Amino acid sequence: MQMQRLLLSTYFLFSPERRTANMAASGGRTVGSFLWKCGNCCFNFNTVSSNLTRQVLSRQLCVSAVLHRKNLAAAGPEKFSEEFIKKQVEEFNIGKRHLANMMGEDPETFTQGDINRSIAYLFPSGLFDKKAKPLMKHPDEDTFTKALAVEKHQDRLRGKDLFTQDAKQISLVGSRWLLKEELEELLVETISEHDYARFIQLMERLLSLPYCSVEEDFVQRYRRQLEIQSSKQQVQPLQYDQHGVAYSTGDGRRKTATGTVLLRDSGSGSISINGTNYVHYFPVLQDREQLMFPLHFMGVLGRFDMQCSVSGGGHSSQAGALRLAISRAMLSFLSEGQVETMRQAGLLTPDPRIKERKKPGQEGARRKFTWKKR
Amino acid sequence: MAASLTGLLKPWTPRVLLVRWSRYNPYYLEPEPRKEVYHIPETELTPEQKEERELKSVRPIKAATNSVTSSVFNDPVLSKFVNMMMKDGDKIIAKGIITQTLENMKRKQVEKYHKAPEGKKAETECNPYAIFHQALENCKPVIGLASIQKGGKFYQVPIPLTDDRRRFLAMKWMITECRDNKHRRTLMYEKLSQELLAAFSKEGNVVKRKHELHKMAESNRAYAHYRWW
Numbered sequence: 001m002q003m004q005r006l007l008l009s010t011y012f013l014f015s016p017e018r019r020t021a022n023m024a025a026s027g028g029r030t031v032g033s034f035l036w037k038c039g040n041c042c043f044n045f046n047t048v049s050s051n052l053t054r055q056v057l058s059r060q061l062c063v064s065a066v067l068h069r070k071n072l073a074a075a076g077p078e079k080f081s082e083e084f085i086k087k088q089v090e091e092f093n094i095g096k097r098h099l100a101n102m103m104g105e106d107p108e109t110f111t112q113g114d115i116n117r118s119i120a121y122l123f124p125s126g127l128f129d130k131k132a133k134p135l136m137k138h139p140d141e142d143t144f145t146k147a148l149a150v151e152k153h154q155d156r157l158r159g160k161d162l163f164t165q166d167a168k169q170i171s172l173v174g175s176r177w178l179l180k181e182e183l184e185e186l187l188v189e190t191i192s193e194h195d196y197a198r199f200i201q202l203m204e205r206l207l208s209l210p211y212c213s214v215e216e217d218f219v220q221r222y223r224r225q226l227e228i229q230s231s232k233q234q235v236q237p238l239q240y241d242q243h244g245v246a247y248s249t250g251d252g253r254r255k256t257a258t259g260t261v262l263l264r265d266s267g268s269g270s271i272s273i274n275g276t277n278y279v280h281y282f283p284v285l286q287d288r289e290q291l292m293f294p295l296h297f298m299g300v301l302g303r304f305d306m307q308c309s310v311s312g313g314g315h316s317s318q319a320g321a322l323r324l325a326i327s328r329a330m331l332s333f334l335s336e337g338q339v340e341t342m343r344q345a346g347l348l349t350p351d352p353r354i355k356e357r358k359k360p361g362q363e364g365a366r367r368k369f370t371w372k373k374r
Numbered sequence: 375m376a377a378s379l380t381g382l383l384k385p386w387t388p389r390v391l392l393v394r395w396s397r398y399n400p401y402y403l404e405p406e407p408r409k410e411v412y413h414i415p416e417t418e419l420t421p422e423q424k425e426e427r428e429l430k431s432v433r434p435i436k437a438a439t440n441s442v443t444s445s446v447f448n449d450p451v452l453s454k455f456v457n458m459m460m461k462d463g464d465k466i467i468a469k470g471i472i473t474q475t476l477e478n479m480k481r482k483q484v485e486k487y488h489k490a491p492e493g494k495k496a497e498t499e500c501n502p503y504a505i506f507h508q509a510l511e512n513c514k515p516v517i518g519l520a521s522i523q524k525g526g527k528f529y530q531v532p533i534p535l536t537d538d539r540r541r542f543l544a545m546k547w548m549i550t551e552c553r554d555n556k557h558r559r560t561l562m563y564e565k566l567s568q569e570l571l572a573a574f575s576k577e578g579n580v581v582k583r584k585h586e587l588h589k590m591a592e593s594n595r596a597y598a599h600y601r602w603w
Contacts, residue, residue, distance in 0.1 A: 171428075173425050173428040173429050173432070174428055174431075174432050226432040226433075227432070228431050228432060229431065229432060229433065229434055229435075284466055285469070286440065286441065286465070286469065289443045289445065290440060290443070292443070292445075293407075293438070293443045293444060293445075296409075296443070296444055296445060297407070297409060297444040299409075316440050319440070320440060324437075340431065341412045343435060344405065344406055344412075344430050344435055345405055345406060345407050345412075345438060345444065346405025346406075346407060346435055346436055346437050346438030346442075347405075347437075347438060349405075349434065349435055349436060349437040350437065351437040352385035352386075352397040352398065352437075353396070353397050354385075354397070
């Protein structure tokens with residue numbers, strides 16, 4: 001029910017007759033319509049009891065119930081149109097009056113608080129969850145009025161000639177829409193995929209209005225903050241050896257190569273890989289550039305002393321593995337902001353690309369067998 | 375909910391295997407390896423850049439590829455050219471050819487610089503990277519042709535080209551020209567440096583090919599309305 005409320009509220013934002021009709025979604029449908037039917041029956045029992053009229057009324061009741069059932073079956077699922085909403089509001093109001101009558105209160109001054117108390121009295125519920133208890137609310141409340149408020153604000157500004165296209169926008173960058181499961185949990189009802197997609201579509205339309213920042217709270221209720229990625233990096237604490245020189249280790253993998261690095265803050269800038277000098281181990285310039293990349297990016301080219309060991313893979317993947325190992329080892333020497341810049345430069349993500357598997361019926365991963373006409 | 379988000383951060387194979395897919399989830403963003411981008415102070419950023427930074431702080435980033443570094447010599451256009459020249463995955467040879475080409479161009483230009491009279495000395499461009507970029511610009515076609523079938527016949531229809539397509543065509547023409555139309559004894563880097571210098575001064579076969587394409591497009595102007603996109 002609440003899902004339908006949401007859908008309707010945002011949908012009817014854009015319909016032209018929104019001002020005229022006192023539209024609402026089916027909020028207190030269950031209890032309100034029950035009370036209305038109850039009141040109907042009470043009313044019928046209290047009328048002048050002429051046999052004929054009673055028969056007529058009862059016959060009418062029977063007939064009308066049968067017709068109602070037949071009509072429902074023929075028309076298909078109930079459509080949420082304006083008439084439906086008007087009907088719901090009428091039902092709610094009549095139900096409210098009957099409830100007031102039942103409680104012996106004055107129907108004119110029956111407030112929402114009184115309704116809540118009466119419902120709690122008449123339908124005592126042993127359930128703990130508030131959302132599971134029966135409720136009776138005016139359908140207009142707390143969804144559609146938000147969208148109306150935006151429109152009213154805009155019109156007021158237009159009237160005062162202060163309407164500008166570039167008003168303060170709601171910041172959406174660090175957050176995401178609720179997932180379908182989260183929305184189901186919030187509204188305590190199951191939602192179909194189609195409904196969820198429609199909900200997102202309508203919220204996006206609401207956001208497309210220039211002055212949507214008026215209803216920022218309503219929108220933020222359906223958004224979740226995304227966590228900052230750099231907080232997920234595990235930074236090892238700095239270690240000190242017997243001479244007081246700071247050092248740290250790091251390891252990295254790329255394709256099938258694994259490499260480990262011991263980074264020492266000694267200030268000489270020498271690099272030895274598997275016991276040999278890096279110039280001899282990596283004769284290709286590109287590999288040496290990859291080793292230098294994290295150091296050059298942070299501007300600490302001559303500061304560290306590196307002892308690397310690497311095995312597996314080819315020369316490029318070994319260089320990539322060592323690059324990741326060096327970046328990870330360097331994290332202990334850097335501040336938070338620098339860690340974030342390294343992450344955004346792509347130095348801290350392990351490269352997931354691997355050799356694509358060969359498929360049956362093909363010669364390789366992509367290459368097909370030679371096509372023969374016959 | 376949390377499970378589906380951590381699922382986005384793992385190495386990924388799409389449910390339906392497309393022809394062009396990568397091991398990264400589409401949720402990942404491209405890395406920015408250049409140093410100077412991160413040294414711009416907060417005040418000088420435009421609102422779009424600020425938003426982009428905020429977005430980058432919550433999204434995972436792809437790893438930088440092998441051919442990319444933060445050094446000043448790292449040129450994305452040149453890397454693309456090296457990859458296009460590469461045969462059978464032998465990048466060492468391709469990179470070697472390009473380095474020799476650039477050196478050769480520099481030598482020729484410096485020779486020309488010293489031989490030039492005083493007034494013309496400042497005009498001779500000696501930076502091989504600048505020459506390469508300008509030559510490529512001069513080779514890029516502005517308009518292209520597409521083969522469109524209408525009424526049983528195929529017509530060559532002039533169509534606009536995207537920037538990537540133009541750059542690709544310029545590089546492709548350059549490489550095919552240097553591979554095909556050279557004397558048996560000339561080495562690749564020699565021929566390539568000759569062609570690049572010629573293209574820099576808007577002469578040579580590649581620029582001629584570009585002009586021919588433009589003329590064809592001009593002559594087929596009548597069929598331009600066959601294009602529906």
